[in-house]
Amino acid sequence: MSYVSVLKWDSGFFGRVTARIRKGVVVTPANSRRIGDEIRRKRVAFLYYFQSVGHLDNLGLVLKMGLRPVDVTAVLRKELAADAPGAGPLEVRDILRGGPSVRLGALKDLARELSRESRFHADRELERSAAVRLYESWLDRAVSGTYADFFFVIGPSEAPKGFVVYRTTGAREVELSLLVVMKHARGRGLGRKMIEQSLGELRRRGFRRCLVRTQLRNTAALNAYEFCGFKFQEASFVFHGHYASRAASGPRALRSSRQT
Ligand SMILES: CC(C)(COP(=O)(O)OP(=O)(O)OC[C@H]1O[C@@H](n2cnc3c(N)ncnc32)[C@H](O)[C@@H]1OP(=O)(O)O)[C@@H](O)C(=O)NCCC(=O)NCCS
Numbered sequence: 001m002s003y004v005s006v007l008k009w010d011s012g013f014f015g016r017v018t019a020r021i022r023k024g025v026v027v028t029p030a031n032s033r034r035i036g037d038e039i040r041r042k043r044v045a046f047l048y049y050f051q052s053v054g055h056l057d058n059l060g061l062v063l064k065m066g067l068r069p070v071d072v073t074a075v076l077r078k079e080l081a082a083d084a085p086g087a088g089p090l091e092v093r094d095i096l097r098g099g100p101s102v103r104l105g106a107l108k109d110l111a112r113e114l115s116r117e118s119r120f121h122a123d124r125e126l127e128r129s130a131a132v133r134l135y136e137s138w139l140d141r142a143v144s145g146t147y148a149d150f151f152f153v154i155g156p157s158e159a160p161k162g163f164v165v166y167r168t169t170g171a172r173e174v175e176l177s178l179l180v181v182m183k184h185a186r187g188r189g190l191g192r193k194m195i196e197q198s199l200g201e202l203r204r205r206g207f208r209r210c211l212v213r214t215q216l217r218n219t220a221a222l223n224a225y226e227f228c229g230f231k232f233q234e235a236s237f238v239f240h241g242h243y244a245s246r247a248a249s250g251p252r253a254l255r256s257s258r259q260t
Pocket of ligand 1: 190
């Protein structure tokens with residue numbers, strides 16, 4: 001059985017072997033040695049591990065493996081009932097499906113703001129610019145449709161005020177993968193409006209459920225999701241492990257590293 005899966009795109013981005021402990025695997029005294037062997041055999045330099053907050057008794061072991069907590073995330077879920085916003089013109093427009101072409105530079109500014117909320121920004125072992133570059137790359141892939149299936153923007157095309165991006169994760173299920181409102185326009189209901197209108201539109205296109213993962217410390221996002229009817233489903237600790245020396249891993253995104 002394999003415990004660790006190497007992530008091809010992430011490895012290319014960070015310039016070193018990047019992997020995650022497989023979904024559903026919980027580190028225990030019985031499997032930690034085999035996981036460690038696999039990390040070495042696959043020459044993993046950067047490892048992600050998500051563990052349900054329901055498991056606490058193995059945390060000492062997880063830390064001994066060189067994994068460090070960088071975040072706590074929550075998964076929320078909403079069943080898309082027939083409660084789409086009523087009549088009235090939609091203010092969100094899907095730029096992947098006939099919507100206006102939007103100035104990429106303005107979207108990139110928004111993506112950079114979004115990166116500051118991420119686990120990559122919180123990871124002190126990564127260069128500060130790594131999170132920014134990562135979100136810029138995600139945005140490029142989202143705009144080209146490789147990372148996103150639906151890309152809604154709000155506001156004028158030359159200066160959009162926010163965007164929300166979804167991926168299809170099942171026949172009738174989507175995951176909200178990126179959401180941001182320009183800093184000076186926050187707190188005025190735009191986030192809620194974008195979520196409600198885009199989900200209304202996705203329901204009309206046949207989707208019946210939406211999932212979203214966000215940081216537990218991100219009160220603004222949690223408030224917006226709860227207002228829109230999302231319910232908490234689970235919470236996870238997020239750990240990062242850095243295992244390679246600077247020389248071995250390449251300097252691109254590693255600030256410092258500890259030998260294990
Ligand atoms: C999350 C975000 C999109 C919300 O957009 P917004 O337009 O500011 O949100 P809204 O005005 O629709 O407000 C939604 C709720 O959040 C609350 N809120 C807004 N800003 C807040 C803040 N800084 N702290 C706490 N709550 C806040 C609002 O009061 C409202 O709650 P209420 O109905 O109980 O009053 C926006 O804050 C943002 O872009 N943040 C940075 C990127 C990010 O974190 N994205 C989410 C990643 S999952």
